[in-house]
Amino acid sequence: AQSVTQPDIHITVSEGASLELRCNYSYGATPYLFWYVQSPGQGLQLLLKYFSGDTLVQGIKGFEAEFKRSQSSFNLRKPSVHWSDAAEYFCAVGSYNNNDMRFGAGTRLTVKP
């Protein structure tokens, strides 16, 4: 069965600093990988997704993620964090038919002024 691990429960960074959120997955077949962001009391917004091709994926709001098959990782990065990026971030893995999408536990990002 597939699973997703987000090792960091809570990360604090200063505004303007770079950010990397870690995600490791376990999946027997070709993984379809996603990063979502959730603001308090809100639904999920898709930041980016990886299905195949270029392993460096660009998303919205200046985020990118790199798929590393050898490390079973799909880490999310942003070169310069803005205060509005403070939120909960979820990594998810699914299959082609996406009937069995699984989410990581989430990483809460706090941005210091």
Add this chain to the structure above:
Amino acid sequence: GAVVSQHPSRVICKSGTSVKIECRSLDFQATTMFWYRQFPKKSLMLMATSNEGSKATYEQGVEKDKFLINHASLTLSTLTVTSAHPEDSSFYICSARDVGRKSYNEQFFGPGTRLTVL
């Protein structure tokens, strides 16, 4: 495009009553919708997969008589929490797949419904 709405956004009810939550795909048809539950500061847990015109498929440990799901049309799925109790208080999120897209069947998420049972 690919917008999913949920109604209501938040609801407070008394213990023992039933609450219905609607999930609608506004600009696409969704033969499959999903219902998730999110506890405070926790991840999303899939409760059930809802297929238009057929019975929902529930995840292990989810009471199907407690959480009734109806997917009566290609744009609407409903989740009814029957005889709600305080432990049912949670954030419920639905998602839908756009079967019209030729690419991978990505899930599009609704904004969620906050249920509080007193």
